[in-house]
Amino acid sequence: MLGLAFAMGTPPEGAAGGQSAIMNLVPLVFMFGIFYFLLIRPQQKKAKEHRALLDALKKGDAVVTAGGMHGKVTAIDETVVTLEVATGVNIKVNKGHIASVTKPGA
Structure with a gap:
């Protein structure tokens, strides 16, 4: 008890x-x-x-986004990064969605 x-x-x-x-x-x-x-x-x-x-992060870095997109940094703004994912194809990604920097050509 x-x-x-x-x-x-x-x-x-x-x-x-x-x-x-x-x-x-x-x-x-x-x-x-x-x-x-x-x-x-x-x-x-x-x-x-x-x-x-x-x-x-600087121009020319090879990066991977949080969604898995690989690209090369062509321009950096305060909150937006422009990535070249293929020759002549540029996309804009929010800077916070860059997951990692990889070796060029990887």
């Missing part, structure tokens, strides 16, 4: 109520720590790397 009282969150008679409130916060803090190190921190690191990739 004592175990059931702890599982229900009600302190048994004679137990200190202040300590149980603090003990209820410990698992929440622990779970936040796990989420931070397994989900939030790696996502922030990847976003920072992607911003650095976009800032270093």
Whole structure:
């Protein structure tokens, strides 16, 4: 019966109520720590790397878009990149959709 009282969150008679409130916060803090190190921190690191990739983008780079389109950068604007996907065929892509820079000819 004592175990059931702890599982229900009600302190048994004679137990200190202040300590149980603090003990209820410990698992929440622990779970936040796990989420931070397994989900939030790696996502922030990847976003920072992607911003650095976009800032270093220059004319002549061979890139791959998020949709899988391969092309060569012919012009860069503030938010738009013009890619040459075939000889004489240029398309405009939002700068944020550039996924990676590849080796020329790849």
